Amino acid sequence: xxxxxxxxxxxxxxxxxxxxxxxxxxxxxxxxxxxxxxxxxxxxxxxxxxxxxxxxxxxxxxxxxxxxxxxxxxxxxxxxxxxxxxxxxxxxxxxxxxxxxxxxxxxxxxxxxxxxxxxxxxxxxxxxxxxxxxxxxxxxxxxxxxxxxxxxxxxxx
Numbered sequence: 001x002x003x004x005x006x007x008x009x010x011x012x013x014x015x016x017x018x019x020x021x022x023x024x025x026x027x028x029x030x031x032x033x034x035x036x037x038x039x040x041x042x043x044x045x046x047x048x049x050x051x052x053x054x055x056x057x058x059x060x061x062x063x064x065x066x067x068x069x070x071x072x073x074x075x076x077x078x079x080x081x082x083x084x085x086x087x088x089x090x091x092x093x094x095x096x097x098x099x100x101x102x103x104x105x106x107x108x109x110x111x112x113x114x115x116x117x118x119x120x121x122x123x124x125x126x127x128x129x130x131x132x133x134x135x136x137x138x139x140x141x142x143x144x145x146x147x148x149x150x151x152x153x154x155x156x157x
Contacts, residue, residue: 028097029058029128030073032066035092047077047091051132058129061097072124073131074098081117095131098124 033045033056043049044056059065061073068074074097080090111121125131 028061028071028073028126030061030066030070030095030097031056031058031129031132032068032096034094034096036094045093045095047093051093053129053132056132058132059097066097068096068098070097070099072098072100072126073129075123075131075133077119077121079119081119100124 031051031053035043035045035047038044038047045051061070074095076092076094078092107125109121109123111119113119123131
């Protein structure tokens with residue numbers, strides 16, 4: 001009788017935990033926008049100016065309004081090495097719902113450079129509206145310092 005009671009308690013506990021996990025996953029809301037969708041001359045997604053959360057409403061990631069379904073929020077920043085816009089570099093920002101990243105990051109950021117010198121940063125998080133933070137694009141000095149530190153760590157390992 002004790003084993004049956006224990007099995008029943010474990011079953012109910014599993015159902016409750018599953019319900020909580022599904023409920024949490026269903027309810028995450030993320031901002032969605034893309035610099036490529038902004039009207040000409042406007043910056044609604046925060047590539048060059050402050051991202052105004054008051055003008056954008058988070059969408060439910062498993063709802064009809066979501067452009068991409070997922071259980072995480074995602075933000076991708078890209079910045080060209082040289083360009084012609086404002087400070088001499090082009091920038092783009094994308095915010096949306098997403099699944100886990102290709103690199104396995106599900107909380108935090110990953111960054112790098114494409115073959116053509118374009119800096120990229122991808123951030124994943126799992127709280128409502130967490131992809132609404134203003135983009136702090138890396139400066140060349142910070143990029144150089146980070147590269148030097150990474151190289152020195154490589155040499156000493």
